Amino acid sequence: MPKALPVIDMSAPVCCRPVAAGPIDDAAALEVALRLKAIADPVRVKLMSLLLTSPRGEENGGDLATTVGLSESTVSHHLTQLRNAGLIESERRGMNTLHRPRREALTALCTVLDPNCCP
Secondary structure: OOOOOOOOOOOOOOOOOOHHHOOOOHHHHHHHHHHHHHHOOHHHHHHHHHHHOOOOOOEEHHHHHHHHOOOHHHHHHHHHHHHHOOOEEEEEEOOEEEEEEOHHHHHHHHHHHOOOOOO
16 A cells, blocks of 8 residues: 655745755655655646746636646646645635745745755
């Protein structure tokens, strides 16, 4: 039987010393790995790209589904994974749910991987 990963709160940006600074502890490694796992899917990378380059700064799930050519339920699943990892935030407005990237979370993740990558 597969071993389930532990559940941790990933709503805040990842916060630990850079992995290049020396060995990190198990808890910090798990935080980084779960966030990387959430984005390690081509559809999710594409969704993040669309959200980061949106002229409005946010996008409707239905519009994202149309753009990537997948069903709304499939895109909703991917957006939930990104939201659970703290990489996006979503807001219900009437019948629509709008999604926007959490740039500070992405910057924090990049900085943890390589402190010289982000200004």
